[in-house]
Amino acid sequence: MTIREATKEDLETLLEFEQGVVLAERPYNKTLIEGEIHYYDLPSLMSSEDAILIVAEQNHEIVASGYALIKQAEKDYTVFKKYAYLGFMYVKPEYRGQGINRSITEKLIEWSKEKGMSEIRLDVYDQNESAVKAYEKVGFEPLLLTMRLKN
Incomplete structure (x- = not known):
């Protein structure tokens, strides 16, 4: 397995992965609209100095993705002013359970x-x-649970 930075040539596959993330999250979030949803600005993540978008390849096939993005702390009373946010963690279903997500996460860390x-x-x-x-x-350890009230 090879882990590398994503390129523009990977965009079509990454857009498919994005819909895979949406599909996986739908059972947990009933507030998502129907149809295609785009969570990420993938070209921006690829070109930003404050981000890295990576893919895992096996046998010349992209099988997983993830990104890290440096963000400003939302509150001025935290001990950190900036932090790294990880997202777009996706592994193709047939490759799950092989430690690929762990490898992606460790590379982003x-x-x-x-x-x-x-x-x-x-x-x-x-x-x-x-x-x-x-x-x-x-x-990682849990920090905050967001709760909602359904009307």
Whole structure:
């Protein structure tokens, strides 16, 4: 397996992965609109100095993705002013369970630390137990649960 930065030539596959993320999240989020949704500005992530978008390849096939993006802290009372946010973690279904997501996550953490980030965050639906466990194995811990009231 090779992990590398994504290129414009990967965009078609990455757009398919994005819809895979949406499909995976629909059972956890009933507020998503129907149809195609675009969460990410992939070309921006590829060209930003404050981001890295990576893919995992196996046998010349892109099988996974993820990004890290340096963001400003939302609150001025935190001990950090900037942090790295990880997202777009996707592994093609037939390649899951092989440690690929862990490799992607570790590479993004490494990049974030090289950029001087001491705080690294990501979002995961609390009901997505397999994803929560996968991120806990890499060292993440729960911080905040967002709750909502349905009308």
